[in-house]
Amino acid sequence: MSQGFSIPRFKLPRLFSAIGPHLPQWPHSLALATALNAAAKTGLLPADSLLPLEGRSFVVEVIDAGGQASFCYRDGLFRPLLSAPTAPDLSFRANLSAFLQLLARQEDPDTLFFKRELSVSGDTELGLVVKNMLDAIEWPQWPVLSSVTRFRHQPFD
16 A cells, blocks of 8 residues: 555546546547556566567446546557457456556455456456556655645645
8 A cells, every 4th residue: 555645435426427428538548558658668567568468459447437448559569549449358447446546556456356346357368467467566656745734734924
């Protein structure tokens, strides 16, 4: 878990899931593919662990936001897809809080899966490859923002 900061379980207001699907989804796909490529370039995602992803398609759906990101891994790059494939090789579905908890390592995928907060469908073997790859990531330590709390209690001049 991160340094004293805990991401609470929450669900976005229903308005988001009602409007989200009617908005363009390609920005989500572009943003996620760009972030994954940056993680690969910096070594967070080692090149050898990406080999089993070659030619595979993925969908990440944020249920309570009504958004999804579709991408594939081809020729050594994550590439956004303009529309979701009808049968992606691997698909993840969860609310925003569950994905944030995964990223912060507050919860692991198995726990969220068994609590039915994370849905994974598609190629089971590929799912295990992705899970093991994410588990192996050594996230950098972020500095604690103590200055934020210091300024919160000071009066204005």
